[in-house]
Amino acid sequence: MPLDRRIYLDWNATGPVHPEVADVILPFLTSRFGNPSAPYVLGRDAFDAVEQSRRQTALLLGCAPKQLVFTSGGTEANNLALKGAFFSGAAAGRRHLVISAVEHPSVLATCEWLRQQHGADLTQVPVDSTGRVDPEQVAAAFRSDTLLVSVMHANNETGTLQPVGAIAELARRHGVLSHVDGVQAAGRVAVDVSAIGCDLYSVSAHKFGGMKGAGALYVRDASGLEWAQQGGRQEHGLRAGTENVPGIVALGKAAEVALRDLDANRAACLRTRAVFDDLARKIPMTRMNGHPTERLPNTTNLCCLYADAFSVVLALSVQGVCVGLGSACASHAQEPSRVLRAMGLSNVAALCSIRVSTGPTTSLQDAEFVAHLLQETVERVRLVTSPEQIGVCDDDCPCFTGGTIGVE
Numbered sequence: 001m002p003l004d005r006r007i008y009l010d011w012n013a014t015g016p017v018h019p020e021v022a023d024v025i026l027p028f029l030t031s032r033f034g035n036p037s038a039p040y041v042l043g044r045d046a047f048d049a050v051e052q053s054r055r056q057t058a059l060l061l062g063c064a065p066k067q068l069v070f071t072s073g074g075t076e077a078n079n080l081a082l083k084g085a086f087f088s089g090a091a092a093g094r095r096h097l098v099i100s101a102v103e104h105p106s107v108l109a110t111c112e113w114l115r116q117q118h119g120a121d122l123t124q125v126p127v128d129s130t131g132r133v134d135p136e137q138v139a140a141a142f143r144s145d146t147l148l149v150s151v152m153h154a155n156n157e158t159g160t161l162q163p164v165g166a167i168a169e170l171a172r173r174h175g176v177l178s179h180v181d182g183v184q185a186a187g188r189v190a191v192d193v194s195a196i197g198c199d200l201y202s203v204s205a206h207k208f209g210g211m212k213g214a215g216a217l218y219v220r221d222a223s224g225l226e227w228a229q230q231g232g233r234q235e236h237g238l239r240a241g242t243e244n245v246p247g248i249v250a251l252g253k254a255a256e257v258a259l260r261d262l263d264a265n266r267a268a269c270l271r272t273r274a275v276f277d278d279l280a281r282k283i284p285m286t287r288m289n290g291h292p293t294e295r296l297p298n299t300t301n302l303c304c305l306y307a308d309a310f311s312v313v314l315a316l317s318v319q320g321v322c323v324g325l326g327s328a329c330a331s332h333a334q335e336p337s338r339v340l341r342a343m344g345l346s347n348v349a350a351l352c353s354i355r356v357s358t359g360p361t362t363s364l365q366d367a368e369f370v371a372h373l374l375q376e377t378v379e380r381v382r383l384v385t386s387p388e389q390i391g392v393c394d395d396d397c398p399c400f401t402g403g404t405i406g407v408e
């Protein structure tokens with residue numbers, strides 16, 4: 001099947017470059033190729049374009065342009081935030097970090113590295129069955145040597161939104177820095193970093209119409225950070241390396257377009273999401289993983305018990321439909337999702353969960369077609385999914401208790 005005839009429903013993994021963004025970046029790949037550090041006209045042109053993008057991105061996030069550092073994406077922004085804060089704060093004896101149990105690997109692995117290699121102490125705060133963190137539990141984890149708390153704005157697997165404002169407020173009261181991984185939220189829900197009150201906020205362009213390999217870190221006050229990357233004086237000396245000008249220009253334009261279209265995109269996504277949310281009632285032994293209301297407008301994570309998710313995703317792929325298997329970063333491994341396990345799902349239930357994430361251009365017709373196909377596919381896969389393959393749930397498994405699992 002030709003690639004352009006596929007129905008793509010994995011926008012939390014990545015999405016296409018917005019057509020208006022593609023138009024704007026083309027000259028930066030050909031004629032406007034200058035190095036922003038160069039003094040001649042071609043360099044000044046690139047410099048101006050980078051600064052314009054900084055202003056556009058700042059408008060999306062509600063901060064001052066000078067509070068943004070461009071990075072190679074969400075992973076680098078998260079690394080910079082955590083390592084930068086740690087290498088600065090650890091010198092003063094503050095080595096304790098607090099994160100939620102459902103953070104992206106770019107946060108979890110960075111904290112684990114700091115723990116194993118640099119003597120950080122790490123506390124992971126649990127989530128409830130909808131994937132939400134209780135801010136009071138976060139505050140209860142704070143100690144006198146706590147340096148930073150990092151809780152994501154929206155989860156990549158379930159779309160569950162976290163109470164990041166309340167967490168930032170509690171962190172400020174305890175003298176703790178707060179970082180928010182906003183990679184899945186920025187450009188999809190309204191973000192105002194000043195209103196949230198956090199110190200650091202990470203974004204990634206390819207999640208909202210920009211290019212892969214570009215992102216930004218909001219830094220409320222740069223004096224609290226030690227910069228992990230040495231080299232040139234780019235980004236006001238905060239992030240060395242020749243700027244990815246096309247990627248940065250794309251980020252700025254994507255931010256402008258996302259802000260302009262926020263309400264319309266939200267409404268469009270909610271319409272198609274409803275089609276997939278509905279499957280939790282239509283397909284037997286199926287439930288939705290995530291918060292019923294506090295959730296990204298485009299994400300439905302469905303557990304179709306005893307239908308092996310890997311087989312479902314492959315069967316849909318053969319028919320030209322792309323949906324996600326847990327998070328993109330975990331999709332090569334047939335391991336139950338750490339996020340779903342933290343929400344109380346059994347191994348079996350986690351192995352039977354798929355993620356459908358729509359985009360603003362997903363049509364209702366495509367959503368309804370895929371929902372129908374998904375229903376059929378789950379039924380067929382259930383016939384061939386063996387207990388040896390994925391195991392069985394115990395009678396007291398959370399999948400069966402609490403009356404939340406589907407309808408017969």
Ligand SMILES: Cc1ncc(COP(=O)(O)O)c(C=O)c1O
Nearest residue numbers: 073074075104156181183184204
């Ligand atoms: C929540 C979250 N944080 C960070 C990242 C990493 O972003 P990037 O792909 O730009 O490195 C992702 C990517 O999927 C994500 O979903």
